[in-house]
Amino acid sequence: MYRVLVVDDDSDLRLTVASALSENHFQVDQASDGEEAVNRVRAGKYDLVLLDVNMPRLSGLEALKEIKAHDPSIIALILTAFANVRDAVEATKQGAYNYLEKPIKADNLVYMVEKALKANKMVKDIAMSSPIIKMPGGTEFVGQSVEMKKVFSVIDKLSRVETAVLIRGESGTGKELVASALHHNSPRKDNRFVTINCSAIPETLIESEFFGHEKGAFTGADQRKIGKFQYADGGTLFLDEMGDISMAMQVKLLRALQEKKFTPIGSNREIEVNVRIIAATNRNLEEMIKKNEFREDLFYRLNVLPIQLPPLRDRKSDIEHLSKYFIEKFNTQHRKNITGISADAMEAMKAHQWPGNIRELENVIEHAFVIETADEITSESLPETVLAAARAKGLTLGKVLPAAAFGAEASASELDDGDADIALSVANGALNLGEGLDESGFKLDFTKLDFQANKEEFEKRFLISALKAFNGRINQTALHANIPKKTLLRKLEKYGIVAKDFTE
Numbered sequence: 001m002y003r004v005l006v007v008d009d010d011s012d013l014r015l016t017v018a019s020a021l022s023e024n025h026f027q028v029d030q031a032s033d034g035e036e037a038v039n040r041v042r043a044g045k046y047d048l049v050l051l052d053v054n055m056p057r058l059s060g061l062e063a064l065k066e067i068k069a070h071d072p073s074i075i076a077l078i079l080t081a082f083a084n085v086r087d088a089v090e091a092t093k094q095g096a097y098n099y100l101e102k103p104i105k106a107d108n109l110v111y112m113v114e115k116a117l118k119a120n121k122m123v124k125d126i127a128m129s130s131p132i133i134k135m136p137g138g139t140e141f142v143g144q145s146v147e148m149k150k151v152f153s154v155i156d157k158l159s160r161v162e163t164a165v166l167i168r169g170e171s172g173t174g175k176e177l178v179a180s181a182l183h184h185n186s187p188r189k190d191n192r193f194v195t196i197n198c199s200a201i202p203e204t205l206i207e208s209e210f211f212g213h214e215k216g217a218f219t220g221a222d223q224r225k226i227g228k229f230q231y232a233d234g235g236t237l238f239l240d241e242m243g244d245i246s247m248a249m250q251v252k253l254l255r256a257l258q259e260k261k262f263t264p265i266g267s268n269r270e271i272e273v274n275v276r277i278i279a280a281t282n283r284n285l286e287e288m289i290k291k292n293e294f295r296e297d298l299f300y301r302l303n304v305l306p307i308q309l310p311p312l313r314d315r316k317s318d319i320e321h322l323s324k325y326f327i328e329k330f331n332t333q334h335r336k337n338i339t340g341i342s343a344d345a346m347e348a349m350k351a352h353q354w355p356g357n358i359r360e361l362e363n364v365i366e367h368a369f370v371i372e373t374a375d376e377i378t379s380e381s382l383p384e385t386v387l388a389a390a391r392a393k394g395l396t397l398g399k400v401l402p403a404a405a406f407g408a409e410a411s412a413s414e415l416d417d418g419d420a421d422i423a424l425s426v427a428n429g430a431l432n433l434g435e436g437l438d439e440s441g442f443k444l445d446f447t448k449l450d451f452q453a454n455k456e457e458f459e460k461r462f463l464i465s466a467l468k469a470f471n472g473r474i475n476q477t478a479l480h481a482n483i484p485k486k487t488l489l490r491k492l493e494k495y496g497i498v499a500k501d502f503t504e
């Protein structure tokens, strides 16, 4: 809803204007002189101001100057008696959009206000527009910040060339999304986009994953296998988590990249391929090179065109757009109709540092989405990890509900196999480690019926509860929750959970 401020010392006129606009679904506030107007504009967010010219304390023209200095995107319409049209013309020179002659006619007023808002939106859209990045079905690449606009225009340029690209950025910043955008906007888009997650594949299998093997090439190779290099022929090969690849494999990879040829394990035939390489990492490759953990020649081969993704905390203006996008996405997925985010919740979200970046934001919104009972997401459904920064800043937040308010509702009979295990354990409290640990509860999300998503949700809640119980201490948590420390750390990173947030 657009917010409008009506400024006039004539209270009758204010009332007429305000009621005509309210009837047409504008949110209207009033001010009786220029000074009050300026104060209100500084305190709140207005899309449009209707300004009388002759007023006590501060005239309309002076107020206009200050309003525009505060926020040039606010539209000003001048209200003027016929005799003062000259002032109004002067006002348009100073940035007012147009003027309305008194007496004000309701139809004309609403028409002018709507027209001004529409024109303003068009100008804004054009100024804000970035190259159109096409994404594969259902996904969208959101970003209005200056930082992301730069990324979009780099993607736009790099999608048209064949050179290798190295995407860098913290966990959850959207590296995979960029890789997919590069492919889907390139001339290779009708061929395959193939991903190798270099950190997930055991060392013994990685060479075969890349280059394939002949039947009987090694113990266990009972079938011939085509490697991903060959599978991606004509398309794009995305080497995700590139920093995790072993030195031995780096040598072989470099050779394949240089010669565009490779030999499957156990074969004596070289295969030539035409693939475009995109690599991503969240590790500091320069440091790794110094420590002899990453080959410098491979680095230079891949780093011809680097894309650096900014962390979310450095582009907080995107939080609002991303939240809106995720809410729309989850509205469809969960068949709910959440209309937005409350002001205090948004403030808390802007105060938070988002160590897990967009993935963390997406998870937080989905979690809030599932438990929220109001029409919009309120601070009550945000996790404590997100609210901590807002509390430290002394922001006023709605009361936080104890998480136990949404207890386990899983019925094992509604699920099968793996799901049932989790459901049963949750329902029986078997996974609770002791007092205080079960407070988060876990509600299975049957609207989604997606095992992976529910499992991840459970893991997240479990880890948060365990950390709370052991005061954010990693070693203790790992010990008592019976989870290897390494796995615990990896999972915390995956979900953007910061152990220190739970230290009292």
Ligand SMILES: Nc1ncnc2c1ncn2[C@@H]1O[C@H](COP(=O)(O)OP(=O)(O)OP(=O)(O)O)[C@@H](O)[C@H]1O
Binding pocket: 140, 141, 142, 143, 169, 170, 171, 172, 173, 174, 175, 176, 177, 178, 282, 322, 325, 358, 359, 362
């Ligand atoms: N700008 C964006 N607009 C919409 N969704 C986004 C955006 N950036 C990231 N996402 C979403 O956030 C999640 C994390 O993104 P992605 O997997 O690409 O991050 P990543 O940098 O590869 O993380 P990691 O280093 O942990 O692998 C995904 O679900 C992705 O779709």
Ligand SMILES: [Mg+2]
Binding pocket: 175, 176, 240
């Ligand atoms: Mg990734």
